[in-house]
Amino acid sequence: xxxxxxxxxxxxxxxxxxxxxxxxxxxxxxxxxxxxxxxxxxxxxxxxxxxxxxxxxxxxxxxxxxxxxxxxxxxxxxxxxxxxxxxxxxxxxxxxxxxxxxxxxxxxxxxxxxxxxxxxxxxxxxxxxxxxxxxxxxxxxxxxxxxxxxxxxxxxxxxxxxxxxxxxxxxxxxxxxxxxxxxxxxxxxxxxxxxxxxxxxxxxxxxxxxxxxxxxxxxxxxxxxxxxxxxxxxxxxxxxxxxxxxxxxxxxxxxxxxxxxxxxxxxxxxxxxxxxxxxxxxxxxxxxxxxx
Amino acid sequence: xxxxxxxxxxxxxxxxxxxxxxxxxxxxxxxxxxxxxxxxxxxxxxxxxxxxxxxxxxxxxxxxxxxxxxxxxxxxxxxxxxxxxxxxxxxxxxxxxxxxxxxxxxxxxxxxxxxxxxxxxxxxxxxxxxxxxxxxxxxxxxxxxxxxxxxxxxxxxxxxxxxxxxxxxxxxxxxxxxxxxxxxxxxxxxxxxxxxxxxxxxxxxxxxxxxxxxxxxxxxxxxxxxxxxxxxxxxxxxxxxxxxxxxxxxxxxxxxxxxxxxxxxxxxxxxxxxxxxxxxxxxxxxxxxxxxxxxxxxxxxxxxxxxxxxxxxxxxxxxxxxxxxxxxxxxxxxxxxxxxxxxxxxxxxxxxxxxxxxxxxxxxxxxxxxxxxxxxxxxxxxxxxxxxxxxxxxxxxxxxxxxxxxxxxxxxxxxxxxxxxxxxxxxxxxxxxxxxxxxxxxxxxxxxxxxxxxxxxxxxxxxxxxxxxxxxxxxxxxxxxxxxxxxxxxx
Numbered sequence: 001x002x003x004x005x006x007x008x009x010x011x012x013x014x015x016x017x018x019x020x021x022x023x024x025x026x027x028x029x030x031x032x033x034x035x036x037x038x039x040x041x042x043x044x045x046x047x048x049x050x051x052x053x054x055x056x057x058x059x060x061x062x063x064x065x066x067x068x069x070x071x072x073x074x075x076x077x078x079x080x081x082x083x084x085x086x087x088x089x090x091x092x093x094x095x096x097x098x099x100x101x102x103x104x105x106x107x108x109x110x111x112x113x114x115x116x117x118x119x120x121x122x123x124x125x126x127x128x129x130x131x132x133x134x135x136x137x138x139x140x141x142x143x144x145x146x147x148x149x150x151x152x153x154x155x156x157x158x159x160x161x162x163x164x165x166x167x168x169x170x171x172x173x174x175x176x177x178x179x180x181x182x183x184x185x186x187x188x189x190x191x192x193x194x195x196x197x198x199x200x201x202x203x204x205x206x207x208x209x210x211x212x213x214x215x216x217x218x219x220x221x222x223x224x225x226x227x228x229x230x231x232x233x234x235x236x237x238x239x240x241x242x243x244x245x246x247x248x249x250x251x252x253x254x255x256x257x258x259x260x261x262x263x264x265x266x267x268x269x270x271x272x273x274x275x276x277x278x279x280x281x282x283x284x285x286x287x288x289x290x291x292x
Numbered sequence: 293x294x295x296x297x298x299x300x301x302x303x304x305x306x307x308x309x310x311x312x313x314x315x316x317x318x319x320x321x322x323x324x325x326x327x328x329x330x331x332x333x334x335x336x337x338x339x340x341x342x343x344x345x346x347x348x349x350x351x352x353x354x355x356x357x358x359x360x361x362x363x364x365x366x367x368x369x370x371x372x373x374x375x376x377x378x379x380x381x382x383x384x385x386x387x388x389x390x391x392x393x394x395x396x397x398x399x400x401x402x403x404x405x406x407x408x409x410x411x412x413x414x415x416x417x418x419x420x421x422x423x424x425x426x427x428x429x430x431x432x433x434x435x436x437x438x439x440x441x442x443x444x445x446x447x448x449x450x451x452x453x454x455x456x457x458x459x460x461x462x463x464x465x466x467x468x469x470x471x472x473x474x475x476x477x478x479x480x481x482x483x484x485x486x487x488x489x490x491x492x493x494x495x496x497x498x499x500x501x502x503x504x505x506x507x508x509x510x511x512x513x514x515x516x517x518x519x520x521x522x523x524x525x526x527x528x529x530x531x532x533x534x535x536x537x538x539x540x541x542x543x544x545x546x547x548x549x550x551x552x553x554x555x556x557x558x559x560x561x562x563x564x565x566x567x568x569x570x571x572x573x574x575x576x577x578x579x580x581x582x583x584x585x586x587x588x589x590x591x592x593x594x595x596x597x598x599x600x601x602x603x604x605x606x607x608x609x610x611x612x613x614x615x616x617x618x619x620x621x622x623x624x625x626x627x628x629x630x631x632x633x634x635x636x637x638x639x640x641x642x643x644x645x646x647x648x649x650x651x652x653x654x655x656x657x658x659x660x661x662x663x664x665x666x667x668x669x670x671x672x673x674x675x676x677x678x679x680x681x682x683x684x685x686x687x688x689x690x691x692x693x694x695x696x697x698x699x700x701x702x703x704x705x706x707x708x709x710x711x712x713x714x715x716x717x718x719x720x721x722x723x724x725x726x727x728x729x730x731x732x733x734x735x736x737x738x739x740x741x742x743x744x745x746x747x748x749x750x751x752x753x754x755x756x757x758x759x760x761x762x763x764x765x766x767x768x769x770x771x772x773x774x775x776x777x778x779x780x781x782x783x
Binding site for chain 2 (some may be wrong): 012024027028029030031034035036039040041042043044048056057059060061062105106108109112116117118121124126128129130131132133134135137139140141142143144146161162164165166168169172188197201222225226227228229232233242243246247250251253257260261263265267268269271272274275276279282283286287
């Protein structure tokens with residue numbers, strides 16, 4: 001009696017502990033099942049991408065798990081020989097500049113919102129918050145027309161600009177909130193040293209915001225890397241990223257599995273690496289931006 | 293969560309207005325605003341709090357403007373403002389006007405395009421589907437996220453589990469679409485979803501169907517087809533053997549079957565053999581059980597008298613069956629039609645009826661991790677004492693969950709739920725990629741229809757603009773919600 005109170009543990013019967021143990025075991029079993037459920041689709045894609053077309057047409061991919069001799073890289077080598085690499089590089093050329101531009105432009109605006117005073121500042125920021133949820137569909141037709149006039153329809157530059165514009169509200173929102181949390185004493189110190197606004201922004205505030213910039217960067221990168229709709233409208237065949245290249249093969253899904261499976265897998269490899277390497281920032285960014 | 297990054301920003305935000313003036317005045321000779329008394333910044337809340345904070349310390353300086361002149365801000369805002377203005381704000385205005393004109397943009401049609409949205413059967417289907425999406429998907433995703441978050445709380449390998457469930461967030465919806473096209477393949481020996489269903493249902497029901505088996509159609513055959521079943525032509529009494537020769541069975545399905553044996557009825561038994569009366573490579577006598585011919589296992593056989601089933605038996609591996617304990621008399625032997633039904637051929641996930649639920653399944657696969665991670669963070673922030681106090685007071689785990697955990701989680705659940713609603717309203721890629729071309733009209737959603745109408749061969753940018761405005765109107769309440777929440781958090 002006394003021991004149990006001092007230990008703070010409620011006295012439990014043997015039966016109660018057995019029930020707990022079984023309950024815990026049940027929870028674990030259920031979670032394992034769910035985990036398998038979540039893994040199997042991706043695993044299936046991977047295995048399918050490693051099998052010959054004829055094998056995929058005759059038996060399910062899971063039968064190959066017991067006979068790894070069936071595995072071959074043929075689909076991958078065929079795919080790379082077919083010019084898929086060009087769309088891979090297009091994806092890179094779209095994603096990297098977009099990410100850098102969004103970070104740079106948004107950081108400047110966020111600095112102004114957080115640390116400068118100007119008339120209409122708060123109202124303007126509310127506009128940014130409002131723009132967070134604007135569907136990109138609204139801009140497809142007008143911007144397509146605009147690009148036609150300017151002559152960048154179909155180009156990588158057009159795709160990048162569109163992504164940058166629609167990435168900005170989230171980026172400004174995220175960075176402003178982070179910038180505003182930087183202790184003002186640091187800025188005062190810099191101002192006392194006679195630093196101008198640009199200098200304070202680039203040497204004090206921006207470097208301090210590395211975690212937020214990392215969150216934003218990874219988010220923006222994945223978002224653009226994985227986009228299909230913008231590319232579908234604004235990129236021509238020559239400049240199309242992987243998502244659009246794959247989409248054009250979907251019409252004959254059955255006969256094109258040997259292109260689609262390795263292509264889809266290649267397209268998700270880099271996001272997955274980034275995700276596992278930076279998942280902390282990914283989660284932080286997601287939480288900071290969950291109003292979106 | 294929002295609060296975490298939002299939270300700390302308030303005090304510094306205030307100080308920006310309130311306390312930075314000091315040093316700045318001395319160092320920055322000039323901004324024309326310097327000495328002059330300025331009204332607090334337009335954002336009243338920030339201005340007010342800063343006044344309170346600063347007041348006791350340096351009342352005199354509270355209204356002094358510090359830092360750079362407002363004109364400086366223009367340069368920092370210009371690139372972003374230009375892009376947002378040209379690529380987001382202007383298009384909204386343009387679309388509003390464009391939606392009032394016809395396909396080519398020449399003729400003014402007023403609200404005609406909007407009337408089309410609500411009268412055309414194709415767009416009505418998209419609205420119906422979006423409605424299904426909005427009602428079903430956010431609820432399921434939030435519920436699953438909550439369940440996963442709660443279940444993983446006390447598990448040692450929670451991180452591994454979370455990574456696995458969260459991973460689809462990093463994968464493009466395009467690739468997810470390919471992944472689920474493979475999962476939903478109809479043939480049970482190719483699509484993993486139907487393979488699982490087949491093997492699970494196989495545990496309960498081992499019926500082996502012989503869809504193509506049939507009796508020979510000639511007068512010598514002892515059995516004949518009748519309304520899908522196979523019946524013996526001559527009545528048989530106990531003590532007799534009945535032959536049921538069938539043909540047309542696919543060689544593949546009986547490759548490993550045992551050789552058939554002619555049944556030897558015991559006294560008072562009605563026995564018989566169901567077998568494939570076909571000797572591979574030729575030879576063999578018709579209507580005779582030849583040594584290499586295969587028996588059909590698992591066939592249901594009924595003994596029928598006066599139209600009523602008196603007894604039921606199943607064939608052994610060698611195709612034999614026997615009825616014991618039958619009353620004397622004549623019976624007809626019948627193989628009911630259930631023996632000849634096609635085996636389970638897979639659920640048609642990608643067919644017109646199931647396509648939307650199937651795609652919602654893929655959506656849940658993608659987003660459950662998002663919900664789980666957000667809710668788990670909210671869960672971790674719940675004070676343990678509250679839960680402990682309730683438990684000490686004798687509350688059951690379920691009561692603790694219902695009465696304490698869920699109410700405390702409500703703000704997070706709302707964030708997840710609203711985020712999912714917005715996502716389902718905008719859903720495009722998954723539908724576009726998973727639904728095969730022929731069923732896309734049945735799976736269609738507003739965002740996809742907008743693209744199809746304007747770019748995917750429709751060529752009607754008037755209707756496309758109207759659809760995009762419609763979509764914007766649908767997310768408008770959430771825009772307002774966001775703005776209100778933000779203002780509240782910042783006061």
